[in-house]
């Protein structure tokens with residue numbers, strides 16, 4: 244599938260435009276009855292090439308829902324999300340298959356992102372190296388040969404990150420808490436890779452509960468609270484304002 248204009252944008256050109264986005268879920272409450280959960284309420288922003296944007300906010304404030312909408316995996320009720328190229332969502336929920344081996348999942352993940360088989364084959368070793376999973380060399384076990392469901396959550400997150408981040412440069416990369424998993428060395432490697440992607444003039448969105456991670460990785464932050472955009476600005480200022488908000492014990496308005 245052709246990406247209209249992909250790769251052609253200058254630094255600073257818009258990559259994601261969210262225009263008054265509303266998203267609601269229908270939750271069954273009993274036989275024949277349901278309730279609407281209004282998860283995102285009129286959120287608007289423009290993301291540009293070269294930006295790394297953190298999404299912060301209380302539990303249930305709509306961060307993951309917004310990320311899914313940017314990825315094109317979640318319909319909006321009203322408003323629209325415009326994206327350049329094909330955003331890649333990379334998170335703990337990324338759809339890899341637990342019964343298949345790590346090796347098969349590298350291939351599947353690559354195909355799902357639109358890569359050719361030969362493109363995947365030539366990048367395979369780089370992906371495995373990035374993940375840091377033992378691959379049978381140096382007399383260690385070959386974790387890539389086992390089903391992914393036998394991996395620890397950290398191992399699985401590392402492989403997912405490696406697949407999406409090493410595979411190719413994305414116009415828009417969406418990361419949902421992947422950095423929270425994995426050991427310190429892997430986190431450093433992930434941060435470096437995010438910096439490289441950003442330098443390659445992509446846009447990175449990161450959902451993380453750790454403000455240290457957001458401040459180190461992102462230059463801008465969006466603070467969502469009860470589905471609304473409370474603040475949009477430099478990561479330092481937005482995380483500080485959110486910390487102040489939580490310290491004063493103010494509770495977000497009810498849904």
Ligand SMILES: Nc1ncnc2c1ncn2[C@@H]1O[C@H](COP(=O)(O)OP(=O)(O)OP(=O)(O)O)[C@@H](O)[C@H]1O
Nearest residue numbers: 268269270280282301302303304305306307308309
């Ligand atoms: N599949 C779903 N069906 C129904 N309601 C959902 C669904 N996913 C999320 N919600 C609801 O939408 C709201 C926003 O959830 P979301 O997961 O986007 O928040 P979040 O900010 O990512 O939260 P957290 O920080 O806890 O991960 C919450 O009220 C949540 O209960």
